[in-house]
Amino acid sequence: MKKSFRRVFTPIIGILLALCLTFISLAMPASEAKAKNVILLIGDGMGFGQMTAARIYKGAPLCMDEFSCTGFVSTYPHDPVEKWVTDSAAAGTAIATGVKTYNAAISVDGKKRPVKTILEYAQEHGKATGLVTTTRITHATPAVFAAHNPNRDAEDEIAADILAHNVTVLLGGGSRHFLPTNLKGKRTDGLNLVEKAKSMGYRYVETAAEMAAVSSGKLLGLFKASHMSYEIDRSATEPSLAQMTQKALELLDDDPDGFFLMVEGGRIDHACHAHDGAAAVRDTLAFDEAVRVAFTYALQNRDTLAIVTADHETGGFSVGGYGQYCFNPEILRTAKASFEDVIAPQLNEKNFQELLARYYGITDLTPEEIAAVRLGFEKKVGAIALAEVVSRRALLGWTSSAHTGNDVPIMAYGPFAEFFTGRLDNTEIFEGMMAAFGFR
Ligand SMILES: [Zn+2]
Structure with a gap:
Protein backbone atom coordinates (compact mmCIF):
# COMPACT_ATOMS: atom_id res chain seq x y z
CA MET A 1 0.00 0.00 0.00
CA LYS A 2 2.71 2.40 1.02
CA LYS A 3 4.75 1.52 -2.05
CA SER A 4 1.88 2.05 -4.50
CA PHE A 5 1.04 5.39 -2.81
CA ARG A 6 4.59 6.51 -3.42
CA ARG A 7 4.50 5.22 -7.01
CA VAL A 8 1.43 7.31 -7.77
CA PHE A 9 2.10 10.39 -5.72
CA THR A 10 5.86 10.93 -6.00
CA PRO A 11 5.65 11.89 -9.70
CA ILE A 12 2.64 14.14 -8.98
CA ILE A 13 4.50 15.88 -6.15
CA GLY A 14 7.50 16.19 -8.43
CA ILE A 15 5.40 17.81 -11.16
CA LEU A 16 3.75 20.15 -8.63
CA LEU A 17 7.15 21.08 -7.23
CA ALA A 18 8.50 21.78 -10.71
CA LEU A 19 5.43 23.91 -11.51
CA CYS A 20 5.89 25.78 -8.22
CA LEU A 21 9.55 26.46 -8.96
CA THR A 22 8.70 27.64 -12.48
CA PHE A 23 6.05 29.95 -11.07
CA ILE A 24 8.43 31.29 -8.42
CA SER A 25 11.17 31.94 -10.97
CA LEU A 26 8.69 33.75 -13.26
CA ALA A 27 7.34 35.77 -10.35
CA MET A 28 10.80 36.75 -9.15
CA PRO A 29 11.70 40.36 -9.73
CA ALA A 30 13.78 41.02 -12.84
CA SER A 318 29.02 72.84 -0.07
CA VAL A 319 25.56 74.22 -0.69
CA GLY A 320 25.72 77.17 1.68
CA GLY A 321 28.80 78.51 3.41
CA TYR A 322 30.56 81.45 5.02
CA GLY A 323 28.50 81.18 8.21
CA GLN A 324 25.16 81.83 6.52
CA TYR A 325 21.93 79.82 6.29
CA CYS A 326 21.47 80.50 2.61
CA PHE A 327 22.45 79.46 -0.94
CA ASN A 328 22.07 81.84 -3.84
CA PRO A 329 22.50 79.97 -7.13
CA GLU A 330 20.98 82.80 -9.21
CA ILE A 331 24.40 84.35 -9.74
CA LEU A 332 25.58 81.10 -11.35
CA ARG A 333 22.95 81.55 -14.08
CA THR A 334 24.61 84.77 -15.23
CA ALA A 335 27.86 82.94 -16.10
CA LYS A 336 28.76 82.97 -19.79
CA ALA A 337 32.05 81.04 -19.72
CA SER A 338 34.29 78.81 -17.63
CA PHE A 339 37.08 80.24 -15.53
CA GLU A 340 39.67 77.61 -16.47
CA ASP A 341 39.31 77.52 -20.26
CA VAL A 342 38.00 80.99 -21.17
CA ILE A 343 38.59 83.54 -18.40
CA ALA A 344 41.94 82.36 -16.96
CA PRO A 345 43.89 82.36 -20.26
CA GLN A 346 43.19 86.10 -20.74
CA LEU A 347 43.24 87.09 -17.07
CA ASN A 348 45.75 89.46 -15.51
CA GLU A 349 45.98 91.75 -12.52
CA LYS A 350 44.72 94.72 -14.55
CA ASN A 351 41.70 93.28 -16.38
CA PHE A 352 39.96 91.09 -13.78
CA GLN A 353 37.18 93.61 -13.12
CA GLU A 354 36.54 93.97 -16.84
CA LEU A 355 36.41 90.17 -17.31
CA LEU A 356 34.05 89.68 -14.39
CA ALA A 357 31.76 92.31 -15.93
CA ARG A 358 31.93 90.64 -19.36
CA TYR A 359 31.37 87.05 -18.26
CA TYR A 360 29.22 87.51 -15.13
CA GLY A 361 27.76 91.00 -15.42
CA ILE A 362 29.32 91.86 -12.04
CA THR A 363 30.26 95.55 -11.96
CA ASP A 364 30.08 96.34 -8.24
CA LEU A 365 33.12 94.63 -6.70
CA THR A 366 33.66 95.78 -3.10
CA PRO A 367 37.08 96.95 -1.87
CA GLU A 368 37.31 93.69 0.13
CA GLU A 369 36.64 91.59 -2.98
CA ILE A 370 39.21 93.55 -5.00
CA ALA A 371 41.76 93.09 -2.21
CA ALA A 372 41.03 89.33 -2.08
CA VAL A 373 41.63 88.96 -5.83
CA ARG A 374 44.86 91.03 -5.66
CA LEU A 375 46.07 88.77 -2.82
CA GLY A 376 45.22 85.78 -5.04
CA PHE A 377 47.47 87.15 -7.80
CA GLU A 378 50.30 87.57 -5.29
CA LYS A 379 49.91 83.88 -4.38
CA LYS A 380 49.74 82.97 -8.09
CA VAL A 381 46.13 81.76 -7.80
CA GLY A 382 44.45 84.79 -9.37
CA ALA A 383 41.88 82.78 -11.34
CA ILE A 384 40.76 80.80 -8.28
CA ALA A 385 40.56 84.00 -6.23
CA LEU A 386 38.34 85.58 -8.88
CA ALA A 387 36.14 82.45 -9.05
CA GLU A 388 35.82 82.56 -5.28
CA VAL A 389 34.35 86.07 -5.47
CA VAL A 390 31.47 84.49 -7.41
CA SER A 391 31.27 81.51 -5.00
CA ARG A 392 31.09 83.82 -1.97
CA ARG A 393 28.24 85.75 -3.55
CA ALA A 394 26.48 82.45 -4.33
CA LEU A 395 27.24 81.22 -0.77
CA LEU A 396 28.78 78.13 -2.33
CA GLY A 397 31.59 76.80 -0.15
CA TRP A 398 34.90 75.10 -0.91
CA THR A 399 37.30 73.47 1.53
CA SER A 400 40.04 72.40 -0.89
ZN1 LIG B 1 40.56 65.81 -9.86
Whole structure:
Protein backbone atom coordinates (compact mmCIF):
# COMPACT_ATOMS: atom_id res chain seq x y z
CA MET A 1 0.00 0.00 0.00
CA LYS A 2 2.71 2.40 1.02
CA LYS A 3 4.75 1.52 -2.05
CA SER A 4 1.88 2.05 -4.50
CA PHE A 5 1.04 5.39 -2.81
CA ARG A 6 4.59 6.51 -3.42
CA ARG A 7 4.50 5.22 -7.01
CA VAL A 8 1.43 7.31 -7.77
CA PHE A 9 2.10 10.39 -5.72
CA THR A 10 5.86 10.93 -6.00
CA PRO A 11 5.65 11.89 -9.70
CA ILE A 12 2.64 14.14 -8.98
CA ILE A 13 4.50 15.88 -6.15
CA GLY A 14 7.50 16.19 -8.43
CA ILE A 15 5.40 17.81 -11.16
CA LEU A 16 3.75 20.15 -8.63
CA LEU A 17 7.15 21.08 -7.23
CA ALA A 18 8.50 21.78 -10.71
CA LEU A 19 5.43 23.91 -11.51
CA CYS A 20 5.89 25.78 -8.22
CA LEU A 21 9.55 26.46 -8.96
CA THR A 22 8.70 27.64 -12.48
CA PHE A 23 6.05 29.95 -11.07
CA ILE A 24 8.43 31.29 -8.42
CA SER A 25 11.17 31.94 -10.97
CA LEU A 26 8.69 33.75 -13.26
CA ALA A 27 7.34 35.77 -10.35
CA MET A 28 10.80 36.75 -9.15
CA PRO A 29 11.70 40.36 -9.73
CA ALA A 30 13.78 41.02 -12.84
CA SER A 31 16.63 42.02 -10.53
CA GLU A 32 17.38 38.35 -9.82
CA ALA A 33 18.15 37.80 -13.48
CA LYS A 34 21.56 38.40 -15.03
CA ALA A 35 22.38 41.64 -16.80
CA LYS A 36 23.20 41.27 -20.47
CA ASN A 37 24.38 44.88 -20.60
CA VAL A 38 25.96 47.18 -18.00
CA ILE A 39 26.13 50.96 -18.38
CA LEU A 40 28.38 52.55 -15.74
CA LEU A 41 28.15 56.34 -15.52
CA ILE A 42 30.82 58.15 -13.51
CA GLY A 43 30.55 61.82 -12.58
CA ASP A 44 34.20 62.63 -11.91
CA GLY A 45 34.38 64.65 -8.70
CA MET A 46 30.59 64.58 -8.25
CA GLY A 47 29.79 64.43 -4.55
CA PHE A 48 26.49 65.00 -2.79
CA GLY A 49 27.06 68.79 -2.79
CA GLN A 50 27.43 69.00 -6.57
CA MET A 51 24.28 66.90 -7.00
CA THR A 52 22.28 69.01 -4.57
CA ALA A 53 23.40 72.27 -6.19
CA ALA A 54 22.52 70.96 -9.66
CA ARG A 55 19.03 69.97 -8.46
CA ILE A 56 18.42 73.38 -6.88
CA TYR A 57 19.77 75.16 -9.98
CA LYS A 58 17.52 73.07 -12.22
CA GLY A 59 14.52 73.61 -9.97
CA ALA A 60 13.38 70.02 -10.52
CA PRO A 61 14.55 66.48 -9.68
CA LEU A 62 17.53 65.12 -11.57
CA CYS A 63 17.21 61.97 -13.65
CA MET A 64 19.59 60.24 -11.25
CA ASP A 65 17.07 60.94 -8.48
CA GLU A 66 14.67 58.52 -10.22
CA PHE A 67 16.85 55.41 -9.83
CA SER A 68 15.30 52.69 -7.69
CA CYS A 69 18.34 51.79 -5.58
CA THR A 70 20.64 54.27 -3.88
CA GLY A 71 23.63 54.14 -1.60
CA PHE A 72 26.94 55.76 -0.76
CA VAL A 73 30.49 54.72 -1.50
CA SER A 74 33.84 55.06 0.26
CA THR A 75 36.65 56.01 -2.11
CA TYR A 76 39.96 55.86 -0.20
CA PRO A 77 43.01 54.48 -2.06
CA HIS A 78 45.55 51.92 -0.86
CA ASP A 79 48.25 54.45 -0.38
CA PRO A 80 50.60 55.08 2.51
CA VAL A 81 51.30 58.68 1.41
CA GLU A 82 48.05 60.43 0.42
CA LYS A 83 46.01 58.82 3.15
CA TRP A 84 42.24 58.55 2.70
CA VAL A 85 42.05 60.87 -0.32
CA THR A 86 42.10 59.21 -3.72
CA ASP A 87 42.87 60.45 -7.20
CA SER A 88 40.86 59.37 -10.24
CA ALA A 89 43.40 56.69 -11.20
CA ALA A 90 43.27 54.75 -7.91
CA ALA A 91 39.50 55.24 -7.57
CA GLY A 92 38.91 54.22 -11.18
CA THR A 93 41.12 51.15 -10.76
CA ALA A 94 39.09 50.12 -7.70
CA ILE A 95 35.85 50.42 -9.70
CA ALA A 96 37.25 48.77 -12.86
CA THR A 97 39.14 45.90 -11.16
CA GLY A 98 38.03 45.59 -7.53
CA VAL A 99 41.60 46.22 -6.35
CA LYS A 100 42.74 49.11 -4.15
CA THR A 101 45.93 50.69 -5.41
CA TYR A 102 48.08 53.82 -5.14
CA ASN A 103 47.21 57.21 -6.59
CA ALA A 104 48.34 57.49 -10.25
CA ALA A 105 47.99 53.73 -10.94
CA ILE A 106 46.12 52.76 -14.12
CA SER A 107 44.74 49.27 -13.39
CA VAL A 108 47.93 47.97 -11.83
CA ASP A 109 48.11 46.84 -8.20
CA GLY A 110 50.39 48.16 -5.45
CA LYS A 111 53.26 46.14 -6.92
CA LYS A 112 52.59 47.58 -10.40
CA ARG A 113 51.25 44.30 -11.77
CA PRO A 114 48.34 44.57 -14.28
CA VAL A 115 44.90 43.67 -12.91
CA LYS A 116 42.11 42.47 -15.20
CA THR A 117 39.30 45.01 -15.72
CA ILE A 118 35.54 44.61 -16.05
CA LEU A 119 35.89 45.72 -19.69
CA GLU A 120 38.40 42.93 -20.33
CA TYR A 121 36.11 40.37 -18.65
CA ALA A 122 33.23 41.62 -20.80
CA GLN A 123 35.33 41.20 -23.95
CA GLU A 124 36.31 37.67 -22.89
CA HIS A 125 32.59 36.88 -22.83
CA GLY A 126 32.13 38.19 -26.36
CA LYS A 127 30.51 41.46 -25.40
CA ALA A 128 30.96 44.78 -27.19
CA THR A 129 32.55 47.57 -25.14
CA GLY A 130 32.54 51.35 -25.09
CA LEU A 131 34.25 54.26 -23.36
CA VAL A 132 32.72 57.74 -23.54
CA THR A 133 34.11 60.81 -21.77
CA THR A 134 34.39 64.59 -21.89
CA THR A 135 38.08 64.42 -20.90
CA ARG A 136 40.93 63.08 -22.99
CA ILE A 137 40.14 59.41 -23.65
CA THR A 138 43.64 58.73 -22.25
CA HIS A 139 42.80 60.47 -18.94
CA ALA A 140 42.66 58.37 -15.76
CA THR A 141 38.97 57.41 -15.58
CA PRO A 142 38.52 56.02 -19.12
CA ALA A 143 42.11 54.68 -19.13
CA VAL A 144 41.64 52.36 -16.14
CA PHE A 145 39.11 50.28 -18.09
CA ALA A 146 41.29 49.59 -21.17
CA ALA A 147 44.92 50.17 -20.21
CA HIS A 148 47.48 49.15 -17.61
CA ASN A 149 50.22 51.56 -16.63
CA PRO A 150 52.04 52.38 -13.40
CA ASN A 151 51.77 56.09 -14.28
CA ARG A 152 48.61 57.95 -15.32
CA ASP A 153 50.69 60.66 -17.02
CA ALA A 154 52.09 58.26 -19.65
CA GLU A 155 49.19 59.17 -21.93
CA ASP A 156 51.00 58.38 -25.20
CA GLU A 157 51.53 54.82 -23.96
CA ILE A 158 47.98 54.70 -22.63
CA ALA A 159 46.58 55.75 -26.05
CA ALA A 160 48.38 52.85 -27.72
CA ASP A 161 47.19 50.46 -24.99
CA ILE A 162 43.55 51.59 -25.28
CA LEU A 163 43.66 51.13 -29.05
CA ALA A 164 45.23 47.68 -28.69
CA HIS A 165 42.23 46.74 -26.51
CA ASN A 166 40.00 46.99 -29.58
CA VAL A 167 37.19 48.75 -27.68
CA THR A 168 34.13 48.98 -29.95
CA VAL A 169 33.30 52.64 -29.30
CA LEU A 170 35.76 55.30 -28.08
CA LEU A 171 34.44 58.87 -27.81
CA GLY A 172 36.06 61.85 -26.10
CA GLY A 173 38.95 64.28 -26.35
CA GLY A 174 42.70 63.77 -26.53
CA SER A 175 43.67 63.47 -30.22
CA ARG A 176 47.07 64.92 -29.27
CA HIS A 177 48.06 61.53 -27.81
CA PHE A 178 47.06 59.73 -31.01
CA LEU A 179 48.93 61.98 -33.46
CA PRO A 180 52.63 62.71 -34.04
CA THR A 181 54.09 66.19 -33.50
CA ASN A 182 54.11 67.01 -37.23
CA LEU A 183 50.31 66.57 -37.26
CA LYS A 184 49.66 68.84 -34.24
CA GLY A 185 49.93 65.89 -31.87
CA LYS A 186 52.23 65.27 -28.93
CA ARG A 187 53.59 61.86 -29.86
CA THR A 188 57.35 61.94 -30.24
CA ASP A 189 57.56 58.33 -31.47
CA GLY A 190 56.16 59.31 -34.89
CA LEU A 191 53.21 56.91 -34.59
CA ASN A 192 49.87 57.95 -36.05
CA LEU A 193 47.30 56.02 -34.03
CA VAL A 194 44.38 57.53 -35.92
CA GLU A 195 45.65 55.87 -39.12
CA LYS A 196 46.30 52.70 -37.14
CA ALA A 197 42.72 52.77 -35.85
CA LYS A 198 41.40 53.12 -39.41
CA SER A 199 43.48 50.10 -40.46
CA MET A 200 41.85 48.19 -37.58
CA GLY A 201 38.42 48.93 -39.04
CA TYR A 202 37.45 51.99 -37.00
CA ARG A 203 35.49 54.88 -38.45
CA TYR A 204 37.20 58.09 -37.28
CA VAL A 205 35.21 61.28 -36.58
CA GLU A 206 36.03 64.74 -35.20
CA THR A 207 32.67 66.58 -35.10
CA ALA A 208 29.13 66.02 -33.84
CA ALA A 209 27.83 65.92 -37.44
CA GLU A 210 30.39 63.31 -38.51
CA MET A 211 29.51 61.23 -35.44
CA ALA A 212 25.78 61.44 -36.18
CA ALA A 213 26.39 59.97 -39.66
CA VAL A 214 27.90 56.72 -38.33
CA SER A 215 25.33 53.96 -37.91
CA SER A 216 27.30 50.73 -37.39
CA GLY A 217 30.70 49.22 -36.69
CA LYS A 218 33.63 50.38 -34.59
CA LEU A 219 33.92 54.09 -33.91
CA LEU A 220 36.76 56.34 -32.71
CA GLY A 221 35.68 59.94 -32.12
CA LEU A 222 38.26 62.45 -30.86
CA PHE A 223 36.67 65.88 -30.75
CA LYS A 224 39.51 67.98 -29.32
CA ALA A 225 43.30 67.85 -28.97
CA SER A 226 42.96 67.83 -25.16
CA HIS A 227 39.83 67.71 -23.00
CA MET A 228 36.47 68.44 -24.59
CA SER A 229 34.87 71.78 -23.72
CA TYR A 230 33.07 72.50 -20.50
CA GLU A 231 29.32 72.39 -21.18
CA ILE A 232 29.14 76.14 -20.52
CA ASP A 233 31.68 76.76 -23.35
CA ARG A 234 30.62 74.01 -25.79
CA SER A 235 29.67 74.83 -29.38
CA ALA A 236 27.39 72.58 -31.46
CA THR A 237 30.32 71.19 -33.49
CA GLU A 238 31.27 69.23 -30.37
CA PRO A 239 28.75 66.57 -29.34
CA SER A 240 27.26 66.70 -25.85
CA LEU A 241 27.91 63.86 -23.42
CA ALA A 242 24.27 62.80 -23.92
CA GLN A 243 24.69 62.70 -27.72
CA MET A 244 27.85 60.61 -27.39
CA THR A 245 26.08 58.24 -24.98
CA GLN A 246 23.17 57.89 -27.40
CA LYS A 247 25.49 57.08 -30.30
CA ALA A 248 27.49 54.58 -28.22
CA LEU A 249 24.29 52.74 -27.20
CA GLU A 250 23.06 52.71 -30.80
CA LEU A 251 26.28 51.00 -31.95
CA LEU A 252 26.74 48.66 -28.96
CA ASP A 253 23.12 47.53 -29.14
CA ASP A 254 24.03 45.62 -32.34
CA ASP A 255 26.02 42.97 -30.41
CA PRO A 256 23.83 39.93 -29.60
CA ASP A 257 26.14 39.08 -26.66
CA GLY A 258 25.49 42.42 -24.96
CA PHE A 259 27.89 45.17 -23.95
CA PHE A 260 29.73 47.07 -21.24
CA LEU A 261 29.71 50.86 -21.55
CA MET A 262 31.43 53.41 -19.30
CA VAL A 263 30.32 57.05 -19.59
CA GLU A 264 32.25 59.75 -17.74
CA GLY A 265 31.20 63.31 -16.98
CA GLY A 266 34.85 64.11 -16.62
CA ARG A 267 34.97 67.85 -16.18
CA ILE A 268 32.81 68.28 -13.07
CA ASP A 269 36.11 67.52 -11.34
CA HIS A 270 38.05 70.15 -13.29
CA ALA A 271 35.46 72.84 -12.55
CA CYS A 272 35.66 72.02 -8.84
CA HIS A 273 39.47 72.15 -8.83
CA ALA A 274 39.07 75.66 -10.29
CA HIS A 275 36.32 76.56 -7.74
CA ASP A 276 34.06 77.34 -10.68
CA GLY A 277 30.55 76.69 -9.33
CA ALA A 278 28.74 77.61 -12.55
CA ALA A 279 30.83 75.27 -14.72
CA ALA A 280 30.50 72.49 -12.11
CA VAL A 281 26.71 72.77 -11.99
CA ARG A 282 26.34 72.95 -15.79
CA ASP A 283 28.58 69.91 -16.29
CA THR A 284 26.67 68.00 -13.60
CA LEU A 285 23.43 68.75 -15.47
CA ALA A 286 25.01 67.68 -18.78
CA PHE A 287 26.08 64.46 -17.06
CA ASP A 288 22.51 64.01 -15.84
CA GLU A 289 21.29 64.32 -19.45
CA ALA A 290 23.60 61.42 -20.34
CA VAL A 291 22.16 59.54 -17.35
CA ARG A 292 18.71 60.20 -18.86
CA VAL A 293 19.80 58.54 -22.13
CA ALA A 294 21.15 55.50 -20.26
CA PHE A 295 18.09 55.27 -17.99
CA THR A 296 15.73 55.40 -20.98
CA TYR A 297 17.71 52.59 -22.62
CA ALA A 298 17.54 50.53 -19.40
CA LEU A 299 13.77 51.08 -19.17
CA GLN A 300 13.33 49.82 -22.72
CA ASN A 301 15.84 46.96 -22.38
CA ARG A 302 15.12 45.21 -19.10
CA ASP A 303 18.30 43.13 -19.27
CA THR A 304 20.36 46.33 -18.82
CA LEU A 305 21.85 47.43 -15.50
CA ALA A 306 22.56 51.18 -15.26
CA ILE A 307 24.78 52.43 -12.42
CA VAL A 308 25.51 56.10 -11.65
CA THR A 309 28.30 57.01 -9.26
CA ALA A 310 31.41 59.15 -8.78
CA ASP A 311 35.06 58.24 -8.34
CA HIS A 312 35.57 60.83 -5.56
CA GLU A 313 34.42 64.27 -4.47
CA THR A 314 36.36 67.37 -5.54
CA GLY A 315 36.71 70.69 -3.75
CA GLY A 316 34.69 70.03 -0.60
CA PHE A 317 31.79 71.67 -2.41
CA SER A 318 29.02 72.84 -0.07
CA VAL A 319 25.56 74.22 -0.69
CA GLY A 320 25.72 77.17 1.68
CA GLY A 321 28.80 78.51 3.41
CA TYR A 322 30.56 81.45 5.02
CA GLY A 323 28.50 81.18 8.21
CA GLN A 324 25.16 81.83 6.52
CA TYR A 325 21.93 79.82 6.29
CA CYS A 326 21.47 80.50 2.61
CA PHE A 327 22.45 79.46 -0.94
CA ASN A 328 22.07 81.84 -3.84
CA PRO A 329 22.50 79.97 -7.13
CA GLU A 330 20.98 82.80 -9.21
CA ILE A 331 24.40 84.35 -9.74
CA LEU A 332 25.58 81.10 -11.35
CA ARG A 333 22.95 81.55 -14.08
CA THR A 334 24.61 84.77 -15.23
CA ALA A 335 27.86 82.94 -16.10
CA LYS A 336 28.76 82.97 -19.79
CA ALA A 337 32.05 81.04 -19.72
CA SER A 338 34.29 78.81 -17.63
CA PHE A 339 37.08 80.24 -15.53
CA GLU A 340 39.67 77.61 -16.47
CA ASP A 341 39.31 77.52 -20.26
CA VAL A 342 38.00 80.99 -21.17
CA ILE A 343 38.59 83.54 -18.40
CA ALA A 344 41.94 82.36 -16.96
CA PRO A 345 43.89 82.36 -20.26
CA GLN A 346 43.19 86.10 -20.74
CA LEU A 347 43.24 87.09 -17.07
CA ASN A 348 45.75 89.46 -15.51
CA GLU A 349 45.98 91.75 -12.52
CA LYS A 350 44.72 94.72 -14.55
CA ASN A 351 41.70 93.28 -16.38
CA PHE A 352 39.96 91.09 -13.78
CA GLN A 353 37.18 93.61 -13.12
CA GLU A 354 36.54 93.97 -16.84
CA LEU A 355 36.41 90.17 -17.31
CA LEU A 356 34.05 89.68 -14.39
CA ALA A 357 31.76 92.31 -15.93
CA ARG A 358 31.93 90.64 -19.36
CA TYR A 359 31.37 87.05 -18.26
CA TYR A 360 29.22 87.51 -15.13
CA GLY A 361 27.76 91.00 -15.42
CA ILE A 362 29.32 91.86 -12.04
CA THR A 363 30.26 95.55 -11.96
CA ASP A 364 30.08 96.34 -8.24
CA LEU A 365 33.12 94.63 -6.70
CA THR A 366 33.66 95.78 -3.10
CA PRO A 367 37.08 96.95 -1.87
CA GLU A 368 37.31 93.69 0.13
CA GLU A 369 36.64 91.59 -2.98
CA ILE A 370 39.21 93.55 -5.00
CA ALA A 371 41.76 93.09 -2.21
CA ALA A 372 41.03 89.33 -2.08
CA VAL A 373 41.63 88.96 -5.83
CA ARG A 374 44.86 91.03 -5.66
CA LEU A 375 46.07 88.77 -2.82
CA GLY A 376 45.22 85.78 -5.04
CA PHE A 377 47.47 87.15 -7.80
CA GLU A 378 50.30 87.57 -5.29
CA LYS A 379 49.91 83.88 -4.38
CA LYS A 380 49.74 82.97 -8.09
CA VAL A 381 46.13 81.76 -7.80
CA GLY A 382 44.45 84.79 -9.37
CA ALA A 383 41.88 82.78 -11.34
CA ILE A 384 40.76 80.80 -8.28
CA ALA A 385 40.56 84.00 -6.23
CA LEU A 386 38.34 85.58 -8.88
CA ALA A 387 36.14 82.45 -9.05
CA GLU A 388 35.82 82.56 -5.28
CA VAL A 389 34.35 86.07 -5.47
CA VAL A 390 31.47 84.49 -7.41
CA SER A 391 31.27 81.51 -5.00
CA ARG A 392 31.09 83.82 -1.97
CA ARG A 393 28.24 85.75 -3.55
CA ALA A 394 26.48 82.45 -4.33
CA LEU A 395 27.24 81.22 -0.77
CA LEU A 396 28.78 78.13 -2.33
CA GLY A 397 31.59 76.80 -0.15
CA TRP A 398 34.90 75.10 -0.91
CA THR A 399 37.30 73.47 1.53
CA SER A 400 40.04 72.40 -0.89
CA SER A 401 41.42 72.87 -4.39
CA ALA A 402 42.09 69.12 -4.42
CA HIS A 403 39.85 66.07 -3.83
CA THR A 404 38.24 65.12 -0.52
CA GLY A 405 37.77 61.72 1.10
CA ASN A 406 34.01 62.26 1.46
CA ASP A 407 31.76 59.37 0.47
CA VAL A 408 30.07 59.70 -2.92
CA PRO A 409 26.59 58.73 -4.14
CA ILE A 410 25.63 55.59 -6.05
CA MET A 411 22.35 54.95 -7.87
CA ALA A 412 21.36 51.84 -9.81
CA TYR A 413 18.48 50.57 -11.93
CA GLY A 414 17.89 47.19 -13.57
CA PRO A 415 18.98 43.61 -12.85
CA PHE A 416 21.08 43.36 -9.66
CA ALA A 417 20.39 47.02 -8.79
CA GLU A 418 19.71 46.03 -5.15
CA PHE A 419 23.38 45.13 -4.81
CA PHE A 420 24.19 48.84 -4.99
CA THR A 421 22.14 49.81 -1.93
CA GLY A 422 23.35 51.22 1.37
CA ARG A 423 27.00 51.62 2.25
CA LEU A 424 29.53 50.23 -0.23
CA ASP A 425 33.23 50.47 -0.87
CA ASN A 426 34.29 51.40 -4.42
CA THR A 427 35.84 47.92 -4.92
CA GLU A 428 32.35 46.44 -4.46
CA ILE A 429 31.12 48.25 -7.59
CA PHE A 430 33.39 45.90 -9.58
CA GLU A 431 32.09 42.89 -7.61
CA GLY A 432 28.49 43.95 -8.26
CA MET A 433 29.04 44.34 -12.00
CA MET A 434 30.78 40.92 -12.16
CA ALA A 435 27.86 39.33 -10.32
CA ALA A 436 25.30 41.14 -12.46
CA PHE A 437 26.97 39.90 -15.65
CA GLY A 438 27.08 36.39 -14.15
CA PHE A 439 30.88 36.27 -14.42
CA ARG A 440 31.15 35.26 -10.75
ZN1 LIG B 1 40.56 65.81 -9.86
